[in-house]
């Protein structure tokens with residue numbers, strides 16, 4: 003099958019951008035500012051269904067970003083939507099949290115071997131910040147080891163960009179290199195007797211570079227380093243959590259963190275973050291003052307509970323593994339046929355694709371061609387599969403990415 007590429011951004015899109023520039027700084031901010039990565043991606047979306055999203059001009063795309071991670075079961079998953087509507091009819095933001103918080107905490111603790119307790123918040127940044135606060139409270143120490151280039155949120159203590167962030171905000175961070183245990187040991191030595199925590203992502207998923215899985219010796223080495231120094235090992239599972247392994251993304255490695263930060267996929271798109279931890283840190287977790295006006299809202303918690311119940315049925319994760327594998331194999335074959343050398347790295351459920359020797363211009367042109375052909379994906383941030391992507395959807399996506407390779411080849415002539 004073939005699809006005609008859409009020519010340019012739609013009229014509604016352009017009009018919305020004009021209006022947005024008047025009332026929203028820069029027209030948009032943060033990771034969803036599409037002008038930072040593309041001249042072809044729409045900025046505005048109006049609806050989503052399963053593995054498809056629709057932009058303001060009514061153009062439909064196969065969604066390979068899934069809301070940048072949260073949508074793990076597909077947009078408007080019927081079971082999750084029913085739970086949302088049911089809770090919404092009874093109330094969302096009440097004077098006390100809903101019993102569903104207890105039910106969901108029980109299910110999370112039952113699902114995650116390293117979790118003896120759970121607390122809820124809104125975002126990944128809330129979750130990582132809370133983990134760091136608990137670790138500092140437990141240890142009475144300040145230093146946090148973080149990997150170079152790792153994203154743990156947009157708060158000043160961990161932001162990767164400099165504007166508005168002071169060196170004092172990050173004065174107690176000491177950096178190590180991902181998958182380089184010796185550098186982590188050295189960072190710990192630098193912290194001396196002031197080390198509170200080692201913060202690490204389940205894999206290296208920094209933007210604009212190949213993804214790197216954690217080497218088992220590295221993960222085990224960090225665990226041993228934390229044990230030796232009394233620091234808390236914090237796994238930032240915000241991006242990978244509940245897409246790769248329900249028990250936590252380092253379960254397959256047999257390495258259990260003391261604290262885990264969760265968000266994105268927890269509630270299939272509803273605003274929810276979580277911190278889980280071990281018994282030894284329960285008292286510290288009780289002692290810190292962390293909160294937010296919306297942290298107790300019942301609707302996202304009901305969505306989280308419905309999402310986890312669905313994930314625990316056991317079909318979604320294997321499905322994503324299967325469809326992701328087919329997507330990776332299909333893209334590899336297409337690149338070869340079209341004479342391009344590409345690299346695809348990281349888990350197949352969270353792919354990223356780069357062209358060999360590229361300064362991201364070829365990758366951006368290909369991603370833009372894909373979007374014009376009706377596949378929404380990113381040139382340098384990892385993509386996300388959902389359980390709503392069927393085998394047939396993947397074939398339809400591959401038809402379009404094949405056309406995108408053709409477009410790329412034509413435009414190079």
Ligand code: PMP
Nearest residue numbers: 125126127153154155238240241
């Ligand atoms: N940690 C990781 C690994 C992330 O990928 C993100 C978000 N991309 C965050 C923390 C911050 O999450 P949020 O944007 O929800 O605050």
